[in-house]
Amino acid sequence: MKSAFFNHLIFRFLIILLICLPFYFWRLYHLPEYQIPENQTVKIKGMVTKETYLKGSYQIIEVGSVLIRANRFPGYFYGDQLVVIGKFKKELLGPFKSRYVALFPTIEKQNQNFNLIGKSVFKRWLLKTKGHVETKISRFLTEPEASLLLGIILGMKKQIPENFWQNLRETGTLHLVVVSGQNVSLLAGILLEITVFFFKRRLAILLASLGIILYVIMVGGEPPVMRAGLMALGFYLGQFLGKDTHLYSILFFTVIFMLLLSPLILFDISFQLSLAATLGIVFIYPLFKRNDRLFILPFLSQGFWVTISAQLTTLPILLSNFGQISWLSPIVNTLVLPTIPFIMILGSVLIIFSFISSLLSQLISWFTWLFLTYFVGIVNFFGSLPYISWQVEPLSGWWVGFYYLVLVLILVRFHSKGNNAGI
Amino acid sequence: MPEFKFFKNPAFWLFLTLTLIWLAFLSLPDNNLHLVFCQVGQGDANLITYRQTQILVDGGPDNSVLNCLADNMPFWDRKIEMVLLTHPEADHFTGLIEVVERYQVDYLLLNPDLQVSTDGFRELKTLIDNYQIKNYAPKKGDKIEIDPVLMSFIWPPRNLVEFKNLNDSSLVFKLVFGQFEVLFLGDISSEIEDELEVDEVAVLKVAHHGSKFSTNESFLSKISPKIAVICVGKNRFGHPHPDVLNRLLKQNVKTLRTDQSEVEIISNGIDYQIASQ
Numbered sequence: 001m002k003s004a005f006f007n008h009l010i011f012r013f014l015i016i017l018l019i020c021l022p023f024y025f026w027r028l029y030h031l032p033e034y035q036i037p038e039n040q041t042v043k044i045k046g047m048v049t050k051e052t053y054l055k056g057s058y059q060i061i062e063v064g065s066v067l068i069r070a071n072r073f074p075g076y077f078y079g080d081q082l083v084v085i086g087k088f089k090k091e092l093l094g095p096f097k098s099r100y101v102a103l104f105p106t107i108e109k110q111n112q113n114f115n116l117i118g119k120s121v122f123k124r125w126l127l128k129t130k131g132h133v134e135t136k137i138s139r140f141l142t143e144p145e146a147s148l149l150l151g152i153i154l155g156m157k158k159q160i161p162e163n164f165w166q167n168l169r170e171t172g173t174l175h176l177v178v179v180s181g182q183n184v185s186l187l188a189g190i191l192l193e194i195t196v197f198f199f200k201r202r203l204a205i206l207l208a209s210l211g212i213i214l215y216v217i218m219v220g221g222e223p224p225v226m227r228a229g230l231m232a233l234g235f236y237l238g239q240f241l242g243k244d245t246h247l248y249s250i251l252f253f254t255v256i257f258m259l260l261l262s263p264l265i266l267f268d269i270s271f272q273l274s275l276a277a278t279l280g281i282v283f284i285y286p287l288f289k290r291n292d293r294l295f296i297l298p299f300l301s302q303g304f305w306v307t308i309s310a311q312l313t314t315l316p317i318l319l320s321n322f323g324q325i326s327w328l329s330p331i332v333n334t335l336v337l338p339t340i341p342f343i344m345i346l347g348s349v350l351i352i353f354s355f356i357s358s359l360l361s362q363l364i365s366w367f368t369w370l371f372l373t374y375f376v377g378i379v380n381f382f383g384s385l386p387y388i389s390w391q392v393e394p395l396s397g398w399w400v401g402f403y404y405l406v407l408v409l410i411l412v413r414f415h416s417k418g419n420n421a422g423i
Numbered sequence: 424m425p426e427f428k429f430f431k432n433p434a435f436w437l438f439l440t441l442t443l444i445w446l447a448f449l450s451l452p453d454n455n456l457h458l459v460f461c462q463v464g465q466g467d468a469n470l471i472t473y474r475q476t477q478i479l480v481d482g483g484p485d486n487s488v489l490n491c492l493a494d495n496m497p498f499w500d501r502k503i504e505m506v507l508l509t510h511p512e513a514d515h516f517t518g519l520i521e522v523v524e525r526y527q528v529d530y531l532l533l534n535p536d537l538q539v540s541t542d543g544f545r546e547l548k549t550l551i552d553n554y555q556i557k558n559y560a561p562k563k564g565d566k567i568e569i570d571p572v573l574m575s576f577i578w579p580p581r582n583l584v585e586f587k588n589l590n591d592s593s594l595v596f597k598l599v600f601g602q603f604e605v606l607f608l609g610d611i612s613s614e615i616e617d618e619l620e621v622d623e624v625a626v627l628k629v630a631h632h633g634s635k636f637s638t639n640e641s642f643l644s645k646i647s648p649k650i651a652v653i654c655v656g657k658n659r660f661g662h663p664h665p666d667v668l669n670r671l672l673k674q675n676v677k678t679l680r681t682d683q684s685e686v687e688i689i690s691n692g693i694d695y696q697i698a699s700q
Binding site: 075138145162345 | 427429442446485486493496498499513517525541542543
C-alpha cells in the first residue's frame with residue numbers, strides 16, 4: 001500500500017516538475033544583467049541591499065550585485081542610498097552568476113528620500129532593532145560567546161572573530177551559526193509550542209507564521225533561511241487545514257517555488273548545501289531510525305545520525321567546491337547540537353529581558369553563557385587539533401554525478417525494502 | 424520540544440547554578456599584577472590587571488582586543504576601571520570603540536585637545552559622550568593611583584601644545600607596582616625619548632612598534648630594561664626594524680614580540696616572570 005502511494009507521489013512530482021521546468025529556463029535566460037565597464041573609473045548609484053558587515057578592519061557593503069570593500073568608518077547601513085565612484089572588477093560566481101567588486105572607492109551618501117518603498121523602510125526598522133539587540137547583548141557577554149549567540153539567534157556574522165570563524169569552518173559547525181535553516185525549523189517548533197499555550201489553535205498557527213515571516217526578514221532572507229522559513233509555513237498550513245503533510249512534499253513545493261522566484265539560487269552553494277542536507281535528513285535519517293541499537297545514547301545519538309545523514313548528501317558539494325573534508329565533523333556536531341535549543345530559548349529570553357531589566361538580564365546571561373562557552377570550548381578544542389580537516393583536489397562534476405546516482409539507487413533499494421516489510 | 428521539560432526541572436537549574444558557582448570560583452584572580460600585551464596585529468593593546476581592577480592601554484586596530492579581554496578577565500566582570508588612549512591613531516584607538524560599547528568603563532584618559540577628525544575617532548568621541556564616561560587628559564607630573572597600582576605620567580609636558588606629529592603627543596607613563604616598574608612609551612620618537620625624565624625600569628613597552636626612529640642606544644642604557652615588549656603585527660613599514668632588535672640585543676634585553684604570541688608578565692611587586700604560554 002505504502003509503496004504504491006510513494007510511487008504515485010513520485011509520479012505526481014515528476015509531472016509537476018515537467019510543467020515547471022520550461023518556466024524555470026525561461027526565467028533563467030531572461031534575467032536582467034548589469035554590465036559595468038572594467039578598468040576605468042565609473043560612477044554607480046544604488047541602495048545598500050544587504051546588511052553591511054566587518055571583515056578585519058574593513059567594511060563590506062553590498063549594493064545589488066556590487067560588492068564594495070571600504071574603510072570601517074563611516075559605517076553604512078541597509079537602505080542607504082550611495083553614489084560609488086571607482087573601478088569595478090567582474091568576478092564569476094557560477095555559470096550564470098557574477099558580481100562586481102570595488103576596492104576602496106569613493107562613496108557618497110545621498111540624502112535619504114522618504115519615497116522608499118514600504119518594504120525597505122520596514123526592513124530598515126527591523127535591522128535597526130537587530131542592531132539595538134546586538135549592542136545590548138554584547139554588553140552582557142564576552143567574545144566570541146556574544147557573536148556566537150547573535151549568529152545562532154539572529155544569523156549575524158558581522159562580528160564573529162576571525163580565529164573562531166576559522167575553527168567553526170574546520171570543524172564543520174559553521175552551518176549552525178550563520179544563516180542556519182536548522183535553527184529556523186527549531187524556532188518554528190518553539191514558536192508553535194508557545195503560541196498554542198496562550199491562544200486557540202488556529203490563531204496560534206497564524207501568529208507563529210507571522211513570527212516566522214518576521215524572523216526570516218530580520219535574519220536577512222539568505223537562501224537556507226528562506227527555504228526553512230517556507231517549509232515551516234508549509235508545515236503550519238497543513239496544521240491549519242488539519243491535513244496530513246509530508247515533509248518531502250513540503251520540501252518539493254518549497255524548492256519549486258524558490259527556483260521559479262529566483263532561478264539563480266540553484267547555483268548558490270549555501271542553497272545547494274541546505275537542500276542537500278534537508279534531503280539527507282528526510283530520506284536517510286529515517287533509515288537509521290529503524291534500528292534502535294543506533295540510538296542508545298540518550299542525548300547524543302540523534303544529533304550524530306542527523307549529522308551523518310546530512311553529511312552523506314552534502315559531501316560531494318563540499319568536496320567539489322571547497323575540496324575540504326572535516327572528518328571529525330559528525331563528532332563535533334554531535335557534541336554541540338544539543339546546546340542549540342537551550343541557547344535559542346535562553347538567548348531569546350535574554351534579548352527580551354535586556355530591554356526590561358539589566359540586573360535580571362545579567363543573571364540570565366550567565367546561564368546562557370554556560371552553554372555558549374561549552375560550544376566555544378568544543379569548537380576551539382577540535383579546531384586546534386592538527387589534521388582536523390584535509391584539503392584535497394576539488395572533485396570533478398562527473399564524480400559528483402556518479403556519487404549521487406549511487407546514493408539514490410541505494411536509497412531507493414532501502415526504502416522499498418522497508419516499505420515491503422511494513423505492509 | 425523535549426528541552427522545555429528541562430526548564431521546569433529544578434534539578435536542571437541546580438546543576439547549572441552549581442556549575443556557574445564553581446566556574447566563578449575557579450576564575451577568581453590571584454594577588455599578582457598581570458601585564459598582558461595582546462595579540463592584535465599591527466597596533467597596541469595592553470591590559471594591566473590586579474585582582475578585579477583592569478586598566479586597558481590602547482585598543483588595537485580592530486576588534487581582536489575583545490578576545491584578549493575575554494581571555495584575561497573573569498567572565499562575570501563587565502567593568503574596566505580605566506582605559507587609556509596614548510594617542511588618537513587608528514592602530515591604537517579602533518578597538519576601543521567596541522570596548523566602550525561593551526564594557527562599563529569608569530575613566531578614560533586621553534588627549535582631548537588634539538584636533539583629530541578621522542571618522543573613527545569622531546565615533547569614539549560620540550560614544551564617550553553617549554555613555555558619559557569621565558575623561559581626563561593627564562600631563563607630565565600627574566600621578567594616578569588605583570591602589571596599589573600607580574601610574575606616573577612623564578609626557579606630554581603641561582605647557583607644550585604643538586607637536587611635530589601625532590606620535591610625539593603620546594601619553595607616556597610609568598606603571599609602578601611595589602618595586603616593579605614598567606614604562607609605556609606609546610609611539611614617541613627618539614627625540615622625545617631623550618627628553619624624558621626617567622630612570623631604570625624592569626619592563627619597556629618599546630615605542631612605535633619597533634620603528635628605527637625610536638629606542639636609541641643612549642635611552643636604552645639610561646633605563647636599562649630587563650625585558651622589552653614590541654607590539655607588532657604584519658605590516659608594510661618594516662616594523663620591528665632590525666636596528667632596533669640589534670640595539671636591544673646589544674644591551675642584553677630579553678625581547679618579546681606580540682606577532683609571535685600574546686605576552687604576559689606577572690609580578691608580585693618584588694619579582695616578576697614571563698608567563699609560559
